[in-house]
Amino acid sequence: MKEEFVREIANKISDGIIILNADDRVIYANNYIKKALNVGNNEVQKIIVDLKSKEKDNKISITFKEIDYDGIGEILNCDEISYNYSKIVVLNKICNKDKCNYEAKNNVWGEVPLNEIIGESEAIKNIKNKIFKIANSSSSVLITGESGTGKEVIARSIHSQSNRRDKPFIAINCAAIPEPLLESELFGYEKGAFSGANNSGRVGKFELANGGIIFLDEIGDMPLALQVKLLRVLQERKFAKIGSNKMINLDIRVIAATNKNIKEMIKEKTFREDLYYRINVIPIELPSLSERKEDIKPLVLNFIEKYCNTCNLPKVKIENSVIDKLKNYPWEGNIRELQNAVEFMINLVGEDNLITTDILPEYIMNYYNKKSEYPLKSIIEDDFITLEELEKKYINFALSKYGRDTKGKAKAAKKLGIGLATLYRKS
Template sequence: MISVLSNIQDDICNYADAISGITGTDVEIIDESLMRIAGTGKYRHMLNQNVSKNGYIYRHVLRVQETVLIKNPGENALCQHCEKHLYCSEMLDLNAPIFLNNRVIGVIGIICSTEEQRNTLLSQIDKFVTFIEQIAVMISSKVFECLERLRAQETLGAFRRLIDAMDRGVVAIDGNNRVWHANVSAARLFNREVIGCSLSIETTGDILYGDEEAWITLEDQKRHVLCKQITLSSLENESLTMVIFHDARDYMSQITTTTYESDRRARLIGHSQPMEQLRSTIAKIANSYASVLITGESGSGKEVVAFAIHQNSPRKDKPFVTINCAAIPEQLLESELFGYVRGAFSGADPKGRVGKFELANGGSLFLDEIGDMPLHLQAKLLRVLQEKAITRVGSNNVINIDVRIIAATNKNIYDMVENHQFREDLFYRLNVVPLVLPSLRERREDIASLAQYFADEFSENYQRPNRKIPAEIINLLYAYHWPGNIRELRNVIEYIYVMQGDASGMNASHLPPHLLSSMNGDIKKTSEGLQSLDKQGRSAERSIIEQALARCGTSVEGKKQAAAELGIGIATLYRKIKVYDLG
């Protein structure tokens, strides 16, 4: 197969001569199949030869797709398989890739054969790297011009097949803004025949992820895209623009930072009175567009509740994006929220980046630990909520957004407002619907359900059979005071699975020492091997048994089902019914 560089071999040879004349070195230019397209000096008479036998450095450049400097070719690890590496005459190699549509189609190689040549290049290596990379760009442009000249010929068919294979949309526009060619991806994006239609491009001026942000209008359809534009000249010297683009929204959705693999992680576990009340409240507020402020102790499940609100809302098919305001340095938080464009500030990604607000457009944005947001950012957040628009850092482009805000904090937000640590106007914007989460101490009835839920999760993670947690452990869990709430409970269950090892079952010895020591002296073993509870534990156990009987019924079958659900024997259940006078 003839490479694209072979089509302009005479021009490639002229470029090689020019490079050699300036650098005083020998030059090779090879294509992607390691065929020598051009050469100077001793390589001039070896054109159209395959160099794969000794071209290990070129093969490496084709693979890594970046400029590579080899200071000692014979000694470099890349050359160890070359049959000439022990008596290599080359003293330095500088190699730059030639790109075409983000694909490497060849390599320029500068070869130093004398110490003088080597020292000359190394003394001004940055300038020579820039020079050779610019030549590579010029060759790439020449290739484009060649392809344009060949568009009326049969070889254009292969070029079109190449474009059609790209996952990005590609259209070619003539001087009258008419599309004379488009690939399959472009037609798919607009869901119609594209060739012959009028197309206009309106750039926003922002650079994101290395591409221009723009709006493409095809007849009466308008699409938000990230694109590159390449202007060429046709045989008739008419302007021709190649536009390579992809849908901005699709790309942004691929980089949304928080996704939930299933509803499993968002389930609200437990049937205690506080949890049933919480479910009822979520059902009422989910269908609204009001902002929600979730408060509660650390580890009480605020993010799970936020996602449950999103999943039960009309926005459930749109993004759910989270940001922890306490986990991101203050100087970076603004750019994380609103995004930034190329060159916005020192140290920024030179490609630019979309912010969390933009990623969440149409969906929900969860602002965790909102109480830790700096005051100057609180003012900007308030303005965004009022105007429903953002501006990326370093840009003047105003972007309208439609985002539902769900905020959360474990701090006393009321005291913070009173002490002027949190803006009062922002507080009222966020606190349209306040939601206070109960601590685990306030919903002890749910400990068994939560513990078993986590146990099932870790059984899957550690590839072990699902097993009921023994009543011995459940009783100990009921008696503990849980300062770390649900997060601590989950950690305790994982600790059990870690310490259990290959043992067939779990027992109290697998519990964390701090949990056992905190209850030392309060818990004694009963004659049946179970451990009795302190007063708080007994009250919780009585409530759990009552609820299980209410759900399963008091018939013989109902009691059997309740005993199975509680993870205890039927005889033990009857005994506890008698002890607690549950009739």
């Protein structure tokens, strides 16, 4: 039970975790490592970690399937934890050595130039213009928008356009890290700060980002207690690690993002109003994909080119009829869902290298099949119905589309432009 708990925690940490046995062989790797190395669950034992390499330029060498990787991190001795475990390797970053060397010379922080933000809609043009204007400011930015609208892309573009582009861009997902670990992730800790702490201490994300930009994704999920500390850090521009009295001065820009309604959270006392005004100096609201339909075609063509290059495929074309269906689909998962759909179709494309309607994802085809059940059809079939009956049919149609649970009803009410109480009363 203890091992399962430890592994569950390890899989939620934003760093890589590798556990070695007494013979220094790998017995466990968390999801971060498996994704970075493209390792299957049954291949973990084939990872080789060179423990001596830590002495050279602070990098840990890893080999898997004859490919060498560099990892930046630390090795923890843990003989006292369990006789099965000898060491834990913690990695803040890991990549193919060739890729690491390339990034060190070119794009170490994952730059996104303005011209790589795809879209010519008025909303996207305005956002690009705002990024250009505010890039060199040190004021905090709050990016809001539905899940999958590209909030991190915008944050990285601000960094790429700014005078901090050669300084760190450090991203952390506040929702992905367990609450007890989040403070140490953000601010680090001193040697012996708490039971189980690393003997050499830990550098937090704020210290790593000093001089550059820290991106706090899903800030709406940050615990209230930590919001207090974050507010103080933003006000005073300095902080102390856990277990230390020494203050570290900060020259940092904060970009936060959320898909939640922070103003509603303030009313519910789950988000601090003073922190909201501190991070919301420059607001950027991203539109949903359904509000920028003219951008769907260029996005699709961009994804096709990307996957053709990644998979070493010949040029793939797409029928206009497919584009039309993609344009008129609601895309509740936004750009992320669209990208997933394009990847699906690329995998199914035939020898003619043409994407046709017959390889559209099933859920998109189902959407169009259900459109024939549109409630206004009743006017033709039943001659005429009363406005009250039509209203009820339309509300039930929205509920069948978005779901009849609390979340679905809220979404349906929003789309219909009525209050939730009205929807309950009339459905």
